[in-house]
Amino acid sequence: MDLYGALRPLLFRLDPETAHNLAFWLGARACAWPRWPEPEHPSALRRSALGLDFPSPLGLAAGLDKGATLLPVWKYLGFGHVEIGTVTPRPQPGNPKPRLFRFPEAGLILNRMGFNSEGAEVVAARLRHRPTGLVVGGNLGKNKETPEAQALDDYRAAYRLIAPEVDYIALNVSSPNTPGLRNLQAPEALKPLLAGMLELRKEMGLERQPLLLKLAPDLAEEDLDAIVDVAVAAGISGLIATNTTLDRSVVDEPLRALVESKGAGGLSGAPLKAKARQVRQRILTALRGRLPLVACGGLGSAQDVQGALEDGAALAQIYSALIFEGPNLVDRIHRGLASNPSSH
Numbered sequence: 001m002d003l004y005g006a007l008r009p010l011l012f013r014l015d016p017e018t019a020h021n022l023a024f025w026l027g028a029r030a031c032a033w034p035r036w037p038e039p040e041h042p043s044a045l046r047r048s049a050l051g052l053d054f055p056s057p058l059g060l061a062a063g064l065d066k067g068a069t070l071l072p073v074w075k076y077l078g079f080g081h082v083e084i085g086t087v088t089p090r091p092q093p094g095n096p097k098p099r100l101f102r103f104p105e106a107g108l109i110l111n112r113m114g115f116n117s118e119g120a121e122v123v124a125a126r127l128r129h130r131p132t133g134l135v136v137g138g139n140l141g142k143n144k145e146t147p148e149a150q151a152l153d154d155y156r157a158a159y160r161l162i163a164p165e166v167d168y169i170a171l172n173v174s175s176p177n178t179p180g181l182r183n184l185q186a187p188e189a190l191k192p193l194l195a196g197m198l199e200l201r202k203e204m205g206l207e208r209q210p211l212l213l214k215l216a217p218d219l220a221e222e223d224l225d226a227i228v229d230v231a232v233a234a235g236i237s238g239l240i241a242t243n244t245t246l247d248r249s250v251v252d253e254p255l256r257a258l259v260e261s262k263g264a265g266g267l268s269g270a271p272l273k274a275k276a277r278q279v280r281q282r283i284l285t286a287l288r289g290r291l292p293l294v295a296c297g298g299l300g301s302a303q304d305v306q307g308a309l310e311d312g313a314a315l316a317q318i319y320s321a322l323i324f325e326g327p328n329l330v331d332r333i334h335r336g337l338a339s340n341p342s343s344h
């Protein structure tokens, strides 16, 4: 049995956030090991996207390594890229606990973390010691107390510190756990936000660094079309779809009642799969190849990832499935992708 297999019963008996902290504590000790072997990727998995070279199309989605503390671990596991964050400009504690709930029988996670972040300065300092050979994205958000009208200032403040240390930036306007954040997806709010960020990117001489936008799965089809038009017209580099959903109908009864009893938050994992795919397919149709899309939401197997790539996504990201299946999932997905001739 692998190490995660041995630890899993303990980790799943603990409160989810305690388990997360324990796993990160162990991971941080492991990072001190000086001789991590280089991961080996079948050459068939290589991808060029966003002007970057990826050893694999599979990445770690934002929210697991918010502070960029375990980059050597993600590299060793074989991820082609890692999206750190969400990082807010100033440190903030996030929402009160409990704020993270697992439902292993359904492969489902409910979270209302609320951007617990050490702040951009601390994370940027850590990124200065990042390992080479791993594509790292920085996912940015605003502080809770910042009014919506001043959101751009927050994204810019975080960008100034994080962008010089990473390979791409993702603007997170889609987490459901910061009041008002999702309103920034409305075209009239999005236009000045994207324009302001692209202006800063130019000012900093980072024109070649990809700037992506991460979207929620809870947008109406017409809104998705309008957002795609705004993103293309603004000249950003790509979209990530999707974040977690507020829609409880993705969970069947009797589990739905239990999930509802835990209160507010976004749902991720297997129950999000169909909804996220539908949203992505709509976005891909609206995009007509004008920008690349990163698939995220409910992906948990080589077949899921293959499906997302065949739909037209350039890259894919996972989070929840990794928690339930353990680190070997990365290798299993890679083997499945490499053995599928249509992915070559």
Ligand SMILES: Cc1cc2nc3c(=O)[nH]c(=O)nc-3n(C[C@H](O)[C@H](O)[C@H](O)COP(=O)(O)O)c2cc1C
Residues within 6 Å of the ligand: 061, 062, 063, 064, 066, 085, 086, 100, 109, 111, 113, 115, 139, 172, 175, 214, 242, 243, 244, 267, 268, 269, 270, 272, 296, 297, 298, 299, 317, 318, 319, 320, 321
């Ligand atoms: C506990 C938890 C925390 C998350 N935090 C963030 C975050 O800080 N920023 C973000 O953009 N997405 C965050 N996400 C969303 C994931 O990046 C991803 O979009 C979502 O979970 C769907 O993918 P999955 O079904 O593979 O988990 C979080 C997800 C979970 C489960």
